[in-house]
Amino acid sequence: LAKTTQPISMDSYEGQEVNITCSHNNIATNDYITWYQQFPSQGPRFIIQGYKTKVTNEVASLFIPADRKSSTLSLPRVSLSDTAVYYCLARGAGANNLFFGTGTRLTVIP
Amino acid sequence: GAVVSQHPSWVICKSGTSVKIECRSLDFQATTMFWYRQFPKQSLMLMATSNEGSKATYEQGVEKDKFLINHASLTLSTLTVTSAHPEDSSFYICSARGGLAGVDEQYFGPGTRLTVT
Numbered sequence: 001l002a003k004t005t006q007p008i009s010m011d012s013y014e015g016q017e018v019n020i021t022c023s024h025n026n027i028a029t030n031d032y033i034t035w036y037q038q039f040p041s042q043g044p045r046f047i048i049q050g051y052k053t054k055v056t057n058e059v060a061s062l063f064i065p066a067d068r069k070s071s072t073l074s075l076p077r078v079s080l081s082d083t084a085v086y087y088c089l090a091r092g093a094g095a096n097n098l099f100f101g102t103g104t105r106l107t108v109i110p
Numbered sequence: 111g112a113v114v115s116q117h118p119s120w121v122i123c124k125s126g127t128s129v130k131i132e133c134r135s136l137d138f139q140a141t142t143m144f145w146y147r148q149f150p151k152q153s154l155m156l157m158a159t160s161n162e163g164s165k166a167t168y169e170q171g172v173e174k175d176k177f178l179i180n181h182a183s184l185t186l187s188t189l190t191v192t193s194a195h196p197e198d199s200s201f202y203i204c205s206a207r208g209g210l211a212g213v214d215e216q217y218f219g220p221g222t223r224l225t226v227t
Contacts (some may be wrong), residue, residue, distance in 0.1 A: 028181055034215070036218075041201065041221065042220055042225065043114075043116075043203045043205070043219050043220050043221045044154070044203075044218045044220030045203075045218065046216075046217065047216070087153070087154075097215055098144070098156065098205075099156060099219060100146075100153040100154040100155075101153060102153055103153055
């Protein structure tokens with residue numbers, strides 16, 4: 001399990017694109033990068049997962065450079081409802097344990 | 111698909127009593143379930159890993175005699191907080207591994223807010 005480092009908090013205005021970068025310098029060859037979103041008093045929700053290059057789904061994009069020592073979650077045109085804590089995790093495929101770091105608290109401002 | 115439920119969503123109990131929290135995978139079978147605890151404005155901390163039909167594996171520092179975990183079926187795991195004290199007040203979240211075919215991911219329940227008075 002690679003340790004991840006993220007900014008503690010970010011603010012953004014509605015309608016803007018938000019990029020949250022996560023550092024995972026010690027990522028292992030078989031580690032995948034997964035992002036979760038958590039609203040207050042709710043369980044985390046899976047957003048996106050990737051191994052390398054770019055992954056896109058209906059809610060976000062994930063950019064992973066060739067060295068895989070970092071990754072960037074991109075949220076297009078955020079709304080107030082995107083205010084939440086975003087967690088980045090790096091773990092091996094099939095690994096049981098998920099260890100959550102501090103996460104990034106995103107606040108979307110009207 | 112891949113829905114995990116928890117019951118109750120919140121509970122208030124008196125110090126010294128025991129509380130049971132249920133975690134169910136509603137539309138898939140989960141051989142492995144996980145229990146997390148989250149204090150206000152802090153991250154999730156893994157407490158234990160629960161495997162169907164076997165004893166749970168507890169993380170360092172988690173008292174197995176205080177936090178009893180039972181995983182009797184492929185869709186149900188329970189966490190019992192025995193002799194609860196105010197310091198056990200927290201947000202307890204379970205997750206289940208499995209779900210959609212070809213996807214190895216953990217799906218989280220909505221959490222249970224425990225308040226011990």
